[in-house]
Amino acid sequence: MSKGIIFSGQGAQKVGMGQSLFEGSPTAKALYEKADEVLGWKLSEISFNGPEETLTETRVCQPALYVHGFTVYTLLEEAGKTGDISLAAGLSLGELTALAAAGSFSFEDGLRVVAERGRLMQEACDATDGAMASMIGGEVEAVKELCAAHDVDMANLNCPGQIVISGETAKVGQAVEAAKAAGTFRMVVPLKVAGAYHSRLMEPARVKFEEFLQGVEIKEPQLTVLSNTTGKAVKTAAEIREALAKQVVSSVLWEDCMREAASMGVTDFYECGLGAVLAGMAKRTDRSWIVKSIAEFADLG
Template structure:
């Protein structure tokens, strides 16, 4: 059986995440111990006990979700459920988890990378007043004029009929209000986020992240990995670095990633991490995709 792994993005975190995995599996306990030591913070305690406001901080939730994804993948492998693993892909932050799983960099380096990415993005959020809004029942072509009119950016192209915009809070509010007033879309929903992710407001984070990655060794991934920047498979270590840097300020082309991975003839997809969000999105991309979401120990049955 051919398989692929999907990794969650920011926002999927919840207090108690991965606790049942930790209690049931020695390798997971070791991964948590290595994470706490590598980052010099009680990540395990924050995952299991919260508080939610601390776990939700970008600098905490990104390594927490990275760790959770790797733990799920580790148990899948131990149980012989991966068959012929052909690809790994992730939404936003999840793309970095996919690269760790694919051997682009080590588990410890991956933790350091996502922790620094989260810290820099939090810094950029604090230095600006950003917001995001989701246009439902919308095409890219229909949303593009709103981006131009209100000077904001497209941030997420997750599935057909769903486009997320991102930018300065006042401009996002104006674009949202205009779309509602004109009754141009099925629904327009402001998102509860700390800032304007995947927009030009993240430029300070992008520039510093580029410098940080310069000192870390990247290798060619041992399975197919897809970049959110273009939706295409990517394998050259130098190009992977460039893509991960660019992703901070670019739209996430998740739908394209999924469609291109499907061309590899994947029979079973596993969503590794909390929430089941990616499995829900998958139904809107292609109902034929066979996706199983695994967050806790009971989900393996």
């Protein structure tokens, strides 16, 4: 049976990420050194040593997660463990790592794309007053009604009972208070984020990112890659460019991606990322799915 490979999104980062890979593998060391060279600043130093507030910045954590995820995948490949992988997907930023793993762009080009995405999203965050909140233990329709009533957007549909809303800080605050008062959800949790990701407030970033992508060489993926915006596979360079630009302002349909993978017979995954976040979401969607999370060099054994 074929396997899938899935990659973490923003929020999974932590100080120390990648250091055991760097110290345990010459291949990983070379990738981190190449990343530092491409970016023109010491991603490795910030990933390994922080400070946390710098690593958490959108412009930093997106490249950090990309390099970490791609490095884990490369080491799996080096160990001969990727021969049965037929499908790749990633949560938000992780979709770009999935495309790089599938050969749609080189490690270096993918890193440049991720760095620009992070820069543009940081720029949009700085120019707006945005917030996000997680609605836990409720139904999709209830979240849709809440969003419509308070003029905010659904940012992430991660797994059953876990949906994130995004928008202007005041409006998200009103939605949170309304949700708590109504008792519609088991928990309502405001998120510690820099802005309103995957909402209309990211439109300036989408426009500039779409333009940037026109100058990037993108190849047909060698694995099935699922898009966050549709939950379906993207196959051509044009489809990939459109999906990546649209994703910046659209809902991340992660549950749909995972169910689509299962419909293709893929229910066994490697998660390249920290904190086993995607493994947890998978278990809340279908307990029969198998996810092996790999973040450290020791996990590769």
